[in-house]
Amino acid sequence: MEENKKIEQVRISVRPLVEYVFRSGDIHTGFRAVTALHEGTRIHQQVQRTYKEGDLKEVPLKTEVFYNNIIYLLEGRCDGLIYLEDGLMVDEIKSTSGHLADLQGGHDIHWAQAQFYAYMVAKEQNINHMQVQLTYIQATTSEEKQFRRTYTIIELEAFTLDVVKRYAPYISMRLQNAHLRNESIRALTFPFDSYREGQRKLAGAVYQTIKEGKKLFAKAPTGIGKTISTLFPSVKAIGEGLLQQIFYLTARTTTRTAAEQAFARMESKGLHIQTVTLTAKEKVCFQEEISCRKEDCPFADGYYDRINGAILDMLSQETLMDRSVIEQYARKHNVCPFEFSLDAAYAADVMICDYNYVYDPRVSLKRLFEEQKRQTVLLIDEAHNLVDRGREMFSAVIGKAEFLQLQRQFKGIDAGMFEASKAVNQYFIDLKKECGEHRQKLWKEYPVKLVSLLESFILQAETTLLQQGNGVATSQQLLLDTYYAAQNFIRIAKLYNERHVTYAEVHRNGVTVKMFCMDPSSLLSQAGKGFRAAIFFSATLSPLHYYRDMIGAGEEDYSLTIASPFHREQLDVRIEPLSTRYRDRENTKETLVTLLIQLVQERKGNYLLFFPSYQYLQDVYESFTEAYPQVTTIVQGIGMAEEEREAYLASFQDDNTETLVGFAVLGGIFAEGIDLQGDRLNGVAVVGVGLPQLGLERNLIKDYFNSTGKNGYDYSYVYPGMNKVLQAGGRLIRSEQDTGVLMLVDDRFLQRQYQGLMPEEWK
Template sequence: MEKEEVKISVRDIVEFILRSGDIDNRRGGWADKESLAKGTRIHKKIQRQMGAAYQAEVPLSYRFCYEDLDILVEGRADGIEEKEDHVMVDEIKGVHRDLRYVEEPVLVHLAQAKCYAAIYTEQNQQEQMEVQITYCNMETEEIRRFSYLFDAQELKIWFQKLADTYYVWAHRYQEWKKERNASMTGLEFPFPYREGQRDLVHGVYRTILREKQLFIQAPTGVGKTMSCLYPAVRSVGEGISEKIFYLTAKTITRTVAWEAFEILKKHGLRWKSLLLTAKEKLCVCENMECNPAACARAKGHFERVNDAVFELLEKEEIYDREMLLSYAEKYQVCPYEMSLDLANWVDGVICDYNYVFDPQVYLRRFFAEGIKGDYVFLIDEAHNLVERGREMYSAVLYKEDILKIKKLVKPYRKKLEKALERCNRQMLEWKRECETYRILPAVGNFSLALLSVMGEMENYLEELEDGNLRKELLDFYFEMRSFLYTCDLIDENYVIYTQHDEDGRFRVKLFCVNPAQNLQNCMDKGRSTIFFSATLLPVLYYRQLLSGRSDDYAIYAQTPFAKEQKCLILGRDVSSRYTRRGPEEYGKIAEYIHAVAVSHTGNYMIFFPSYRMMEDIFERYQELYGTDEAEVLLQSSSMQEDEREAFLERFESDSAGTLLGFCVMGGIFAEGIDLIGERLVGAVIVGTGLPQVSYEREILKQFYDGKQENGFDYAYRFPGMNKVLQSAGRVIRTREDRGVILLLDERFCSPDYKGLFPREWEEYVVCDRKGVGKILKEFWER
């Protein structure tokens, strides 16, 4: 029988086995910035200066053979130089840190170099090797080197011990995979297939097999979660893929995914699932200060965390928030950092989009430069990824923040103050040239000035004790780092602009108009991506904004619900246009809402384009109809979690009267909630959901007009219609449900909007205020 092969990089094995000490966000968190283009340039410059005997970027690998598996350790040495009596291996690290504070090499940096030295001595029969760690300050290009001489036998013993330690983990993981894969023998789809669902399952499987991407428009009731998850799980069991990342934008959809895994486990699946939870929701400290002075668990965390993870893997299979907190308490480690380590060894990770896509917080152990795996990305409610993608790949800096930091450091750090003043002068120049907002061709020397600030600030932070000043500097430092990272991403998909905010502040923004290529760069780290949503229309729009490929597949799943279950009505004599807003128009809209309320006793949600309009129409409704025939609840803009739950609890199926929930389109009640049966019998959608006119929306419109597309569609109509579809989707959740959907805006009757209706909206009735009551009465009497 052929042995399993486990591949691991030199960097990964040393960082996993040899890390030690404390979690400490006060020191050295900014030391290694090789992701910046400047770090790569420094690397190459040092390599060129080393002479003819110096070989750069030398690939090395070594296979450790055990009885049941082989471990292949591989990597690329920055440099190898043959000297007169020995050979030297060089590990280069570009840093922003002042080299005066680098008193010795970081342990894992030295260990990386020792791995390369051990491999080279074994393969080239060397008696001894020189190991050199080269640190280079990326601002000043100053260099500091640390050099050590090791005997070949010493290196061999050290390297073997490192591999033996890792083997314990690799062996256990391989044994687990056998158990997991065996559990899939005979594992069938856990429900009777609905119409079209089998084709959907096969489509997902083929997409993964062919290493493609798939867009699925799946109406409510199709069972899209299980239809995507089941074939993905089977692909892991068959060795086609190695790990599933189930990505969501909201907590509620993470719960749905978790429950789907649980259903499969009840049918015999052995599977390790991790629900990644935000750091602030896992932190046990009052203030989230990740250092040994503020948190006892941070001290010595890396000495204990591997033991915690190993026991978790030995004894448990599901890892939710409660499980993580329990083991973190037992081993006195940080639950968040422990969960990130656990992600390496589980089969499925359920998490927010940002753990894969956000350059500030993505899981570097899976998605850093040069790392790739056979991962399957299942992207739930994928329509949300457009705006989230824009946010993740955009960056902003405020002139006022630069000035504030400059004043704070002025008494203590003249050099840093001058560097900040150079940035402030550039912002002042832009401000004088900007009346409201202004598009810039480039940021010019501003990024270089920020790099200078970054270097000086890191030197200061090395000396600065804890306190308010340090916290202010760190917050600004990370904003600046994000801006500089984004500068490296700027291409034809970006617009750079300056703007005077309504509060008087002045900013420069790197606006990622089309995030598709940045998202694609992340998805290319895996094998296959499945985008799915009930509102992925028009699919061409989402393909252009979410995918960098031209050969993606697409499936439109058929609704399992009968057309008789719903009544779709278009109100043609009202509008939410700004020019029509006022007491008269609000009275007409209130008349429609009242007609719905008196037509059939039950619970309804009324969705509005804004809180202001919702409140104005609520007042008009009360003036005209009072609250005798229906109770009205209003969503507030500052609802806490307990208030949201209390709001939804009012939508009970056995209610004796009529309840109207006034809500906002695109808000917390417009997506991801399930009110089945009599808990919700209708939805009224007021307006077309168009985003509010803003400078940024106008930039989007101009950008796509310039691409020969309909800019209004991309900036306003498509995002607005998505909100409408999401709100309407709260009605009819099962085959037993019946309900009404009332679209109140004359624009819905135009071809521009009807062309965006999903297939299941082919049958509708157009009416006015006088006729709506009769239509509703006939529907409910069927």
């Protein structure tokens, strides 16, 4: 009976509700005629300062709407509540870089948002009518334009209910999927016949960390089954009501596949859960050339008119939504597959994606609300990668060449754009003189003058870009690219702290300025703030204190080290004390080649040989093939395409009739995240201790950590280098049946410092 149907409660903010119902039109190029967040906040405050005494600003509002056995708990915050002689008025403030003359009556979404706030106020204060005002501010000129309407409580109530009715099919589908999910989780058992040694301990620690809302740093050996050991307890936590979402973050496509396979296995055991895998735009785009202008892309043209139907269709029928599933529905509904995957991911139980969707300030998931974060766990796979990735995310570089080009391009065409580009170009000319003979300059603060010039450049660029209409002509691509680069530079400047340094370099193509993040720990910690829990796991979080320090652990956060479940007899470790230091390589090359040939001649099989650089690899490869031409060899190339990488790995077959020797680079695509079980891999040689190349940035990191009382050389060189060695060596033993030979070639492997960083089974 309908009257006995359970009443559900749904909590939602006004803004995502009205955006879902009223969004329409096209995907733009990514350029928006709206200022950055900090600018928007300043403009809001500028308007709010004009309010009279007694008027209210940033007013929190909430109400309940009942429809079809669902109570909608609506929340929002209106910019202003103004007392007029004839009643109350809600003021909704929006900033824009566009021309106010182009605004015709205000935007539907803005009116809808303001009407909701008016209804919430009227209902709470028992008022019969409300005035609603939209205030638009031009960011450059501070010019204002206002639109005002009056509504009765009856009109507002009818509008609110109508919007909720239009949202109801989507939320009903979400609730139905949640019921199926929770019932299946309660019945779900561990999807393998038994736990491997150490798996139960890891799974238990993950669940307890989620329960307590902490961080866990787990060093668990290769082959233990870390993916299922983190996902299974997280899924169980959803069933217990501790979580609503899981974000599985990876650095590589190969580890993303492991997560997809783990969910497929749990689904085969009865789990009903919805996962969405995000694939990079350049990989998933249907067009030959990426252009999100509606004139160039039929999947961008009218995207928002079709997206709600596409999401309802896919989420009503699918559970594991990988790239192929997303592409299938994107073509069916004629929508952009990349944007479609993002929109679907917000509604899914699990998001499988790259680190940058959470940590990178340029691309992080901006629509995630704090309430949603508090019910989400971050599972960070191969977490050792997050240190250098964090440095990249929180650093920014910009150069002179583009601004000189723009200055020439807009001369006599657009005076404002010409002057803005010229001012930035002149800054670089002056900076080049300051660099002098050293061709370099270093300073501790962010470049204040450059940031100011870039802010002016951005405002002018927005005006110029808007004059092109919704799209940007191909001839203006340089301006658009430079606009994004300037925005990113300013974004990082606002995150700049004592862990950054700024340096300028003069080179053949001109001058560049880089704000370099030496220690990303505080910014990584800040980016992860608000989530329920975070699990950082890898086989090579060694030493643990270094990764806790670099990723931003608190004293209350947990650490866990799990011993290898494999027997020592499975791995034959040999250390060859031969110097592979740069200065000795030519003298020791002949001996090294002899050692490698002896290794692969011992038994027929498949071997991977890892080198610290492409140049060293190439030198040894030439000598190796000259001395041993009869063996089959394959070589990792620079910038291999996806098909080439797959072909390289596919060469390692367990039924190869002849020995295969693969040459690869330490820290490269074949040194981690690949799984060659059984006789697909019989031996690995790691040449050198993996130290990063000497250079300015590595030395800056070293000096910074020395100044904080730590061993700067270890933090900058030894630990990152040894991590590459551990990852490469970890390719060999992947299951209880695997056996093989691991040859470590360098005399430093016998030093106490390096021995202390090795796993027990290597010693």
